[in-house]
Amino acid sequence: MIIFVITDSDMAEDSPSHDRDIVVPMRLYKTVTVFSTLIAIISVVLGFLLLDAAVLSLSLIGDLIRFSLNAVGISISPSILQAVFAFTGLGSIGVGAVVYILGTRFRAEGMGKSQEGTTDTSE
Numbered sequence: 001m002i003i004f005v006i007t008d009s010d011m012a013e014d015s016p017s018h019d020r021d022i023v024v025p026m027r028l029y030k031t032v033t034v035f036s037t038l039i040a041i042i043s044v045v046l047g048f049l050l051l052d053a054a055v056l057s058l059s060l061i062g063d064l065i066r067f068s069l070n071a072v073g074i075s076i077s078p079s080i081l082q083a084v085f086a087f088t089g090l091g092s093i094g095v096g097a098v099v100y101i102l103g104t105r106f107r108a109e110g111m112g113k114s115q116e117g118t119t120d121t122s123e
Helices: 026-055 060-071 078-103
Strands: 022-024 106-108
Touching: 022 026, 026 060, 026 078, 026 106, 060 078
Parallel strands: 022 106
Antiparallel strands: none
């Protein structure tokens, strides 16, 4: 059995493993922040709509997809369609989370590091 012990010196702010921020110009920072947040929100909302379509027989997204499939002559059993909706919904929520996490890695040139773990004494 292998046990890893992490000490305070391993988690120091100056260590290379803790410094994961990507420094970019301010214009690129704003663009990345806006679009990563937008993509993340849309992905999460779409994921919840697909999960709703998986568990309810009366959902707008589910009805639209079922109508579209019937219009082109494709018939899929409801249980398979529910499973596809559920897995696609969970995947969409996961993609939204990953995009948001990666978008928070960026910072502008003038921005300092986070002040986590320090106390603010200025009043």
